[in-house]
Every structure is written in C-alpha cells, then in structure tokens.
Amino acid sequence: MAEVAYEIGNSLYVNVTNRCTNSCVFCIRKTEKGVGYDLWLDHEPTTQEIIEALQKKDPLKYEEVVFCGYGEPLIKINEVVAVARWLKSIGVKKIRINTNGLANRYHGRNILPDLKGLIDVISISLNAPDAKTYQAVSRSRYGEEAYQEVLNFITESKKYIPEVIVTIVRWKGVDVTEARKVAERLGVKFRVREFYGN
Numbered sequence: 001m002a003e004v005a006y007e008i009g010n011s012l013y014v015n016v017t018n019r020c021t022n023s024c025v026f027c028i029r030k031t032e033k034g035v036g037y038d039l040w041l042d043h044e045p046t047t048q049e050i051i052e053a054l055q056k057k058d059p060l061k062y063e064e065v066v067f068c069g070y071g072e073p074l075i076k077i078n079e080v081v082a083v084a085r086w087l088k089s090i091g092v093k094k095i096r097i098n099t100n101g102l103a104n105r106y107h108g109r110n111i112l113p114d115l116k117g118l119i120d121v122i123s124i125s126l127n128a129p130d131a132k133t134y135q136a137v138s139r140s141r142y143g144e145e146a147y148q149e150v151l152n153f154i155t156e157s158k159k160y161i162p163e164v165i166v167t168i169v170r171w172k173g174v175d176v177t178e179a180r181k182v183a184e185r186l187g188v189k190f191r192v193r194e195f196y197g198n
Ligand code: SF4
Pocket: 020, 021, 022, 023, 024, 026, 027, 028, 029, 070, 071, 072, 099, 100, 125, 138
C-alpha cells in the first residue's frame, strides 16, 4: 500500500499528491529506487486521511514534518493548510514544504499568505540559473515562462515564511556558480542537491 506518511532520518514526510506541473529529468518518480517507499498513491488522500496517516507515526517524535511526496504538494493547498494547522495545534516544532514554486501559476492566485504562521521553512526548486536551462531540465507545462514564475514565488515567499531556501540538483549543463548568484540576488539560502537516482 502506498505511503502517505514516511520517515527519513529525523524527518516525517507527507505525500499528499502524485500530480505535478513539471516533469523534471531528475525526478525521483522516474528512478527505480525512488526514496525506498512505495509513494504511488492509488487515490488523492483527503485531509482526514492525511491526518490519520500522520497520527499513526506520532509526528511529535520528529524534528520536522515535511510536505513533499512524489508530486507537487502545493497543488493541494487546502489540504496542506488544514493539515499544517492540525500539526501546529498538536505542537509540532517545525514544518517544511518542498515545492517547485509554481503553485501561484497553477491556482491563478497568490497562495503564500495562506501559509503564513503555519510553514516555517520553504524549499523551492530553482533548478537553473536561467529560463532556457530551467525548461530543459524541468520540462514545465508552462514552458520557459515558468522560470520567472519561480523567481516571483521565491521573492513573495520571503514575506510570509521565516526561512526560504532555493535548491538545484547537480546536473550536466546546470551552472552551479551562476545559480548561486541568482539565489544571492534574491537574498535567500542556496543548497545543491546531489542526484542519487538511477
Ligand atoms: S517538480 Fe518535483 S515532483 Fe515535479 S517533476 Fe520535478 S522533481 Fe518531480
């Protein structure tokens, strides 16, 4: 059975959807190993189902709870907000979201105010130092326009979320130094992720 809540190290991950607006070349959904759990959901879990899956794992045992999964969690903004509110109410210390930064485009509105006071850390996939490279590796449904959307999302995130991190995956043709400069210009933390898929 597919996992809605799963543990990696001291973090408890929440898998809320398999849908995504990108189709990245390095997406773990395409690798054989994935993250070591079956994350292919047979249906989109409701808020209640997500909370029940988390209750079974005792979220207070972990350093952080991370909305991540095999898809883009902010596609399910209403469920993420409701579950994050519940997590805060039981005393979870830290809540993080890993996102592709395209949720505002997807929903056609600014969803970041919804996350204020609930999400402590947001990790946004920058993926590249420019729009052309971004589209080559991320293969967004929005084409090269997606890159500017991500930059806008990063800038907007700083208003509502205490810690904003942007990431790239080390990948052929992606200039890490240039990507780092973009992060510096935006005034956010920068992290390089290694690709371990196969
Ligand atoms: S944004 Fe994330 S979930 Fe979506 S295709 Fe890229 S790596 Fe996979």
